[in-house]
Structure formats: C-alpha cells, structure tokens
Amino acid sequence: MTDTLVLILGDQLSRDMSSLKAADQSSSVVLMCEVLEEATYVKHHKQKLVFIFSAMRHFAAELEDAGWKVDYVRLEDKANSGAFSGEVKRALKRHKPEKLIVTEAGEWRVQAMIDGWAEELEVEIECLPDNRFICSKDAFAHWASGRKQMRMEYFYREMRRKTGLLMDGDEPEGGQWNFDKENRKPLKEDLFLPTRKRFAPDALTQQVMELVEARFSDNFGTLSQFGWAVDRKGAEEALDDFINCAVAEFGDYQDAMVEGRPFLYHSLISAYINVGLLDPLSVCRRVEECFKDGKVPINAAEGFIRQIIGWREYVRGIYWLKMPDYVEANALDAKRDLPWFYWSGETDMACIRDAVCQTRDYAYAHHIQRLMITGTFALIAGIDPKALHEWYLSVYVDAFEWVELPNTLGMSQFADGGFLGSKPYAASGSYIDRMSNYCSGCRYDVKSRTGEDACPFNALYWDFMARNRHHLKSNGRLNRVYSNWDRMGDDQKQDLRKRAREFLDSLS
Numbered sequence: 344m345t346d347t348l349v350l351i352l353g354d355q356l357s358r359d360m361s362s363l364k365a366a367d368q369s370s371s372v373v374l375m376c377e378v379l380e381e382a383t384y385v386k387h388h389k390q391k392l393v394f395i396f397s398a399m400r401h402f403a404a405e406l407e408d409a410g411w412k413v414d415y416v417r418l419e420d421k422a423n424s425g426a427f428s429g430e431v432k433r434a435l436k437r438h439k440p441e442k443l444i445v446t447e448a449g450e451w452r453v454q455a456m457i458d459g460w461a462e463e464l465e466v467e468i469e470c471l472p473d474n475r476f477i478c479s480k481d482a483f484a485h486w487a488s489g490r491k492q493m494r495m496e497y498f499y500r501e502m503r504r505k506t507g508l509l510m511d512g513d514e515p516e517g518g519q520w521n522f523d524k525e526n527r528k529p530l531k532e533d534l535f536l537p538t539r540k541r542f543a544p545d546a547l548t549q550q551v552m553e554l555v556e557a558r559f560s561d562n563f564g565t566l567s568q569f570g571w572a573v574d575r576k577g578a579e580e581a582l583d584d585f586i587n588c589a590v591a592e593f594g595d596y597q598d599a600m601v602e603g604r605p606f607l608y609h610s611l612i613s614a615y616i617n618v619g620l621l622d623p624l625s626v627c628r629r630v631e632e633c634f635k636d637g638k639v640p641i642n643a644a645e646g647f648i649r650q651i652i653g654w655r656e657y658v659r660g661i662y663w664l665k666m667p668d669y670v671e672a673n674a675l676d677a678k679r680d681l682p683w684f685y686w687s688g689e690t691d692m693a694c695i696r697d698a699v700c701q702t703r704d705y706a707y708a709h710h711i712q713r714l715m716i717t718g719t720f721a722l723i724a725g726i727d728p729k730a731l732h733e734w735y736l737s738v739y740v741d742a743f744e745w746v747e748l749p750n751t752l753g754m755s756q757f758a759d760g761g762f763l764g765s766k767p768y769a770a771s772g773s774y775i776d777r778m779s780n781y782c783s784g785c786r787y788d789v790k791s792r793t794g795e796d797a798c799p800f801n802a803l804y805w806d807f808m809a810r811n812r813h814h815l816k817s818n819g820r821l822n823r824v825y826s827n828w829d830r831m832g833d834d835q836k837q838d839l840r841k842r843a844r845e846f847l848d849s850l851s
C-alpha cells in the first residue's frame with residue numbers, strides 16, 4: 344500500500360532532503376524521472392547531462408540499498424512522456440497515493456510547474472522548503488526588505504553569526520570579516536601545482552555516456568575527459584583531495600589563471616554541492632576544522648567559507664527575490680550576438696581560447712575565468728546578457744539557473760543595474776596580464792591600446808566606459824576611471840573607439 348509518492352528532482356540527491364525526511368519509508372514510493380524537457384531547455388554540455396543522469400541513477404541505487412522503494416523512469420523508457428507533469432500523472436495512476444511530497448525546486452520554471460499541480464492533479468501536495476540552504480527564501484526576503492541596494496558583505500556577516508563559522512564569540516576569527524585583499528596573488532612560474540583527483544567512469548556512467556552521445560550528439564563539449572564523481576562516496580573523495588592538497592593555497596591564488604591548468608587550487612565541488620552529493624555546511628565545517636588545527640591560514644579558510652555561506656546563499660536569495668523578471672534584465676541595453684568563438688574556441692585571444700577550450704573539455708572553468716575572461720569580454724563587447732546567460736547555463740557541469748543567472752546577469756554583466764554588485768567587472772588587458780600567463784603567448788600585444796595588434800580588451804574597455812557613461816556616471820566607484828578618460832586627448836579617444844568598433848565589426 345502506497346500512502347505517499349516522494350518526488351526527487353535531479354538536483355535533490357541527498358537522503359537528508361526535507362521530502363524524504365517527511366515520508367514514512369514503509370508506505371512510500373520514491374519517484375525519480377529523467378525527462379527530455381529538462382535535458383533540452385538549454386543545450387547542456389554533454390558532461391553535464393552525463394553527470395546528472397549518472398548521479399541520479401547512482402542515487403536511486405543508494406536509496407534502494409537504504410530500504411526505499413524507488414520508481415525510476417529512464418530517458419530511454421518507451422512510455423516516458425518527456426515531461427515532469429506527464430511522469431507525475433503516470434506515477435499517480437500506477438501507485439494511487441494519497442499524497443505527493445516534494446522539496447521545493449531550485450529553479451523558478453520547475454517550481455511554477457509544481458505550483459500548478461495543486462489545481463491539475465487530484466492528490467494532496469506537500470511542497471517543503473529546501474533544507475540544504477542556511478537562509479530560507481523568506482528569511483532572505485526579510486533581510487532584503489527596505490534595502491535599496493543589496494550588498495553581499497553584510498548578508499555574509501549575518502550568515503557567519505548564524506552558523507558560528509569562524510567566529511570567536513561575537514567577533515570574527517582573525518579580527519576581520521573578510522581577507523579578500525590577501526587573495527589576489529598571481530601564480531609564480533615555479534609554484535607546485537597539485538594533480539587533482541579525477542574519477543574514471545564506472546559501468547553505469549559509461550552506459551549514460553553512450554546514451555548521451557547517441558541522443559545529444561550535437562551538444563557542446565566532449566566526453567573523453569569526463570572525470571566527475573557521480574555518487575556520494577566519490578564526491579567525498581573529491582572533497583578530501585581538495586582538503587589534502589589544495590585548500591591551504593586556495594586563498595592566495597584564488598584569482599590566478601594559468602594556461603592549460605584548469606583546476607589550480609580550486610575545490611571542484613560546486614556540482615556536487617548543487618545536486619546534493621555534498622552538504623554545504625558540512626563542507627565549510629571541514630575547512631574550519633583545518634583552520635583550527637593550524638593546517639590552513641585564515642585567508643584561505645575565510646575566503647572559501649565566504650564563497651559558500653556568503654555568495655552562494657546570497658545569489659540564491661536574489662534569484663528568488665527577483666524572478667521571473669530578472670532573466671530579462673538588460674540595464675546597459677546590450678544587444679550584440681554571442682560570438683561564435685564562445686562555442687568553437689577559435690579566436691586569437693589566448694585568454695578566451697583557453698577558457699573556452701577547457702570548458703569544452705571539462706565542463707569547468709574557475710570563477711575568475713568565468714568572471715574576468717568570458718564574462719568581462721562579453722560585458723565590454725556589449726553582448727546580449729540573456730544570450731550569455733544561456734551560454735553559461737549550458738556549458739558548466741555545475742550550472743543551475745538559481746546560481747548561474749545572478750552570477751551572470753548581476754555580478755558579471757551588471758544587467759540588473761547594480762542591484763547585486765556595486766560596479767561592473769570591466770577590465771582592460773592589464774588585469775589579465777597581471778593575474779595570468781596568457782598574454783605572453785598571445786598574438787595580441789597587451790601593452791598596446793590601438794592598432795591591429797593591440798589587445799582587444801584595452802580599446803573595448805574604454806569604449807564600454809564611454810558608451811555607457813549615461814548609465815554609469817553616478818557610480819562613485821567609477822569616478823577615477825572617468826577622470827582618466829576625460830584627461831585623454833580627443834585623438835586618443837577617437838583612436839580607441841575606432842579600434843573597438845573595427846574589432847567588434849570583425850566578430851561573427
């Protein structure tokens with residue numbers, strides 16, 4: 344007898360989900376479904392599809408081992424309707440439960456569908472909060488109410504107090520809340536870089552790889568270097584690897600970039616946290632332990648913990664506060680098409696080529712590559728933020744709209760007019776030159792601003808500032824930039840804008 348059907352979505356792969364906690368194992372069936380609608384709403388990177396489907400299949404097995412009855416609908420099942428609603432309706436007919444329990448969805452689109460089921464389906468529906476987050480949607484809305492501008496730093500301090508992470512009584516550990524200024528070192532040429540743990544695909548993952556190659560052959564990305572863990576044990580091993588060989592340097596080199604070295608000292612765990620294979624708070628507690636044991640300096644521990652209980656929670660709060668309109672935001676009125684080299688990597692710009700090619704090969708780029716290479720280029724070139732959002736949502740293994748959209752539209756493209764961040768992340772080539780070794784192998788000259796060989800970032804940066812002055816002039820953080828622009832001679836300004844125009848005209 345089935346009293347309850349528990350719907351587990353593809354990014355809810357934890358036995359601690361509120362939906363599973365609320366159900367009685369002996370009289371419940373867990374429903375998991377792979378649906379074409381979710382696999383195709385953007386053209387996901389092949390590795391992302393393999394990761395999610397394989398992790399779902401492994402999680403179904405984990406639940407069965409733990410005594411749950413699982414009804415799993417595979418993508419290739421003949422009767423699969425291809426849509427969540429269709430699969431839930433079919434499952435209701437099969438099991439005739441009195442109640443459907445689900446944890447709220449991460450993405451607005453899916454939650455709107457769940458909200459619609461109350462009218463559409465003849466079953467009691469219980470939709471529970473997602474207990475993996477430290478700050479609920481309501482708590483964030485309460486924090487945000489009455490504020491004209493959101494600032495992550497203040498929100499983050501509240502999360503530190505709430506969790507007690509890196510707190511010494513009421514004061515922050517180390518005497519300050521934020522050690523970001525210490526986290527901007529470029530990599531020295533001779534620095535030892537650890538080889539990071541990768542995971543060979545098991546039989547189940549190989550089956551999914553075949554399925555994805557057969558059904559999604561046109562999608563971006565290659566599978567040959569697939570090395571993601573697909574179950575809890577693997578995700579924990581990936582976390583151990585980070586703790587053992589990278590976390591101590593995470594802070595110092597968080598913003599560094601090195602050609603051909605995609606992982607550096609980053610944790611590589613965002614995808615595991617986002618789908619439920621790792622618990623964000625437990626991850627932070629492990630890093631805090633390392634600090635307390637004297638194995639990790641405060642700038643690394645604080646920098647890492649801030650990303651998770653600060654930025655990650657903050658962008659989720661903004662997403663739910665601002666959706667569904669947020670996705671259309673375009674405060675700088677940017678309209679240019681996404682250049683083809685975002686997919687092909689075929690460009691003479693060494694920095695973009697490296698970021699795109701490693702994205703194709705690993706479905707991964709670290710934060711500064713996303714923000715200051717592909718993000719900054721799109722910003723200063725005036726690429727349509729929605730097209731860019733769809734690109735980021737497609738190409739990364741960790742990409743879910745609730746976290747990707749505010750990072751892209753708000754943080755990276757300033758398309759929300761400064762609601763999420765205080766100034767646009769526009770930069771010239773000198774930032775990239777300082778933080779990476781890209782420029783030494785580039786066909787362009789990072790020191791030149793005009794002429795055919797000049798680094799395109801240089802002229803585009805000034806062109807961006809000049810053409811958006813009416814939007815940005817009241818931003819006090821840009822006063823110095825505009826006084827530098829005003830001090831330039833007219834010829835210099837015209838040459839910069841001409842170089843920018845010619846470069847933009849050459850894009851396809």
Ligand SMILES: Cc1cc2nc3c(=O)[nH]c(=O)nc-3n(C[C@H](O)[C@H](O)[C@H](O)COP(=O)(O)OP(=O)(O)OC[C@H]3O[C@@H](n4cnc5c(N)ncnc54)[C@H](O)[C@@H]3O)c2cc1C
Nearest residue numbers: 609610611612613650654655709710714741742743747750
């Ligand atoms: C344009 C753009 C798009 C992004 N899209 C995504 C996305 O789709 N999914 C995603 O999880 N992250 C996204 N990020 C945030 C960040 O780049 C990734 O979380 C990070 O690069 C993942 O690699 P890592 O696990 O090695 O992270 P690390 O550098 O080791 O950081 C540790 C952890 O902190 C969290 N984190 C770090 N920065 C952020 C941030 N800005 N927002 C939220 N969480 C953060 C992640 O959980 C990450 O695993 C995006 C950033 C930008 C600028």
Ligand code: SF4
Nearest residue numbers: 692694772782785798
């Ligand atoms: S010179 Fe310019 S385009 Fe080339 S790698 Fe450096 S920043 Fe990128």
